[in-house]
Amino acid sequence: MNDTLDALLRLVAVLVVFLVLPLLVGQTEHKVMAHMQGRLGPMYAGGFHGWAQLVADGVKFAQKEDVVPADADRRVFQLAPAVALLPYLVVLIAIPVGPHGFVGEAVDAGLFFVLAVMGVGVLGSLMAGWASANKFSLLGALRSAAQLMAYELPMLLAAASVAMAAGTLSLPGIVGQYHWWWTLWQLMGGLVFFTAGLAELQRPPFDMPVADSEIIFGAYTEYTGMRFALFLLSEYAGIVVLCGLTTVLFLGGWHGPWAGSVGWLWTLLKTAVLAFVVIWLRVSYPRLREDQLMKFAWTVLIPVSLAQIALTGVVKVVTS
Amino acid sequence: MNVVHHNAAGSGFLSPTGVEITFVLVGLVVLGAALVTVTTRQLVHAALWLVVALGGIAVEYLLLTAEFIAWVQVLIYVGSVVVLLLFGLMLTKAPIGRSPDADSENRWVALGVALAAAGTLVWVVADAFRSTWIDVHPANGPGATAVTGSSLFRFWVLPFEALSVLLLAALVGAIVLSRRRPEGRDR
Amino acid sequence: MPVPGAGLAKGLAVTLRTMTKKSVTDRYPDVLPELPPRSRGVIALFEENCTVCMLCARECPDWCIYIDSHKETVPAATPGGRERSRNVLDRFAIDFSLCMYCGICIEVCPFDALFWSPEFEYAETDILDLTHERDKLREWMWTVPAPPALDPAAEEPKEVAAAHKAAEKAAAEPPGEDGA
Incomplete structure (x- = not known):
């Protein structure tokens, strides 16, 4: 097998994962959320417990008319969903699933790459919000931007702590360095990373940018059909990426019994558990207020992540 | 890459x-x-x-x-x-x-x-x-992460720290400017 | 002293517990609901009992019962006897777009011609189609369930109580002294 074919196959695999896992998370969210609220959720599509609900939704979205508001900035409006979605696809390439090069493409500064590209996704929200020529969209975009600004910092700091501990920025390298007690050592950082990631994805309880009772659907208010579906898909792809990253950075990725042969299964399992937690948090907690969100980021998450960095540094110096 | x-x-x-x-x-x-x-x-x-x-x-x-x-x-x-x-x-x-x-x-x-x-x-x-x-x-050219990091902290520590002090000053300045003044004073 | 974050944990526990419990959703079109006794679904007409006394139509707060009838003369049963007249029902219709399911018509009917049926699937796409005529109302009579058993501590029905009383009286008084 030559190199080009190998790379091509890896990219196709990443694309398939990108198209399947978010739908899986979405379907799980339908069912878990329903049962947590004492409901059944979708039951008809596909026959068995509504397993094909999201496929049916996709067909529905594809049939809908693609409306661009008359006063909107057409090109920016149409481009925004792609800008929101593509970063997550690109990020997925660098997340290692199993040992021995079971990764789309091992990037040298993988951690940096992932965080940098994930931050680009918010540009999609901003473009959508501004180009819609709608005050609710604009408010949503402003909230998105403010939220990203506030939560990018603790996320980076928590990730930096892991990089310090492992002594490398490469994601497979970080997992390779992992020992079980890292999870305890990096616990604060892990919590901060996960929380900040939720806020960056605009998931409840941090979903003020799309708060439907206040600003309709934020930056996505004016979108219909496939473009709207792409925004939704980007949210679920974001969940997959965030959970995968948290697994890799804080939960030891493929480490577990028989890691040599079924390591990839451990990664997927840990990711799935985290995705469940994401859904669980959505069902359990009400939406925060915008100022509470900002206060939480600047007065809780950032000090905690700084404390984590200090702890990491001390332990690192003492043990080396 | x-x-x-x-x-x-x-x-x-x-x-x-x-x-x-x-x-x-x-x-x-x-x-x-x-x-x-x-x-x-x-x-x-x-x-x-x-x-x-x-x-x-x-x-x-x-x-x-x-x-x-x-x-x-x-x-x-x-x-x-x-x-x-x-x-x-x-x-x-x-x-x-x-x-x-x-x-x-x-x-x-x-x-x-x-x-x-x-x-x-x-x-x-x-x-x-x-x-x-x-x-x-x-592999380990001048652009690699490890090489960049070590050269940054080995040969360029002083400019690096000077820059951080500058940024800190900017941060403090921003906070001072944005702080709400007490009522009745300098309105 | 409250532990910080206890409320957050409690919220998570509540949702997790709900998830493990059976959901309360009724799967209606697939599984028909189990309705309680005396459910007020639709009003059925046992037209054989109806004497066109018009009490139901007059008591109806919504005026949603329409009754047409004519008189027929029944020839005398015995030679030289009097001819009798009898009401014959021509039309009995209930407009369920007006009906408010108060059940007064059923309460006032002196001849047990109206009953509650638990049948509820008679939605229509046109409001005019909600006026149901006597044949339809008669058909619903087949869906009327037998009256539910009385509650354990309930009073006896009046008729039964009266019969019991009479029987006791008859038993208490010695036979032969039955004056009257």
Whole structure:
């Protein structure tokens, strides 16, 4: 097998994962959320417990008319969903699933790459919000931007702590360095990373940018059909990426019994558990207020992540 | 990522390898995007073209196998600075479509400054390196993360720390400026 | 002293516990609901009992019962006897777009001609189609369930109580002294 074919196959695999896992998370969210609220959720599509609900939704979205508001900035409006979605696809390439090069493409500064590209996704929200020529969209975009600004910092700091501990920025390298007690050592950082990631994805309880009772659907208010579906898909792809990253950075990725042969299964399992937690948090907690969100980021998450960095540094110096 | 083999003797200036052709093409795109950024009358479009320009520069870094710098470029400039810029623009009620007054009437002065800055940079860089070839082999070339990190903290610690103090000062200044003054005083 | 974050944990526990419990959703079109006794679905007409006394139509707060009838003369049963007249029902219709399911018509019917049926699937796409005529109302009579058993501590029905009383009285008084 030559190199080009190998790379091509890896990219196709990443694309398939990108198209399947978010739908899986979405379907799980339908069912878990329903049962947590004492409901059944979708039951008809596909026959068995509504397993094909999201496929049916996709067909529905594809049939809908693609409306661009008359006063909107057409090109920016149409481009925004792609800008929101593509970063997550690109990020997925660098997340290692199993040992021995079971990764789309091992990037040298993988951690940096992932965080940098994930931050680009918010540009999609901003473009959508501004180009819609709608005050609710604009408010949503402003909230998105403010939220990203506030939560990018603790996320980076928590990730930096892991990089310090492992002594490398490469994601497979970080997992390779992992020992079980890292999870305890990096616990604060892990919590901060996960929380900040939720806020960056605009998931409840941090979903003020799309708060439907206040600003309709934020930056996505004016979108219909496939473009709207792409925004939704980007949210679920974001969940997959965030959970995968948290697994890799804080939960030891493929480490577990028989890691040599079924390591990839451990990664997927840990990711799935985290995705469940994401859904669980959505069902359990009400939406925060915008100022509470900002206060939480600047007065809780950032000090905690700084404390984590200090702890990491001390332990690192003492043990080396 | 991109493997670049430079044999100092074998490759002349702009030998037509794929990477170098790409480098020039991306460079042209960056130049074009930068020109549109400063000439367009649509404020938000200017910011978005700035994204293209900055992202293109990140690609150029990548082509030079300076991976770390490339991602820093994306993280800081595309992910944060432009977002902040757009945030600010949205607060100023930037209109959709042309802003007739988005022209400071300083075109010629600006062009002069830009040309002077570009000339100075090109001259400095060309003069500093002359015909030195830098091997950008990706494994542990000058652009690799570990090499960048160790050179930053081994040889450039003082400028690095000076910059952090500067940023800290800016941070403190911002907090002081944005702090609400007590009632009845200096209203 | 409250532990910080206890409320957050409690919220998570509540949702997790709900998830493990059976959901309360009724799967209606697939599984028909189990309705309680005396459910007020639709009003059925046992038209054989109806004497066209018009009490139901007059008591109806919504005026949603329409009754047409004519008189028929029944020839005398015995020779030289009097002819009798009898009401014959021509039309009995209930407009369920007006009906408010108060059940007064059923309460006032002196001849047990109206009943509650638990049948509820008679939605129509046109409001005019909600006026149901006697044949339809008669058909619903087949869906009327037997009256539910009384509650354990309930009073006896009046008729049964009266019969019991009479029987007791008859048993208490010695036979033969039955004056009257």
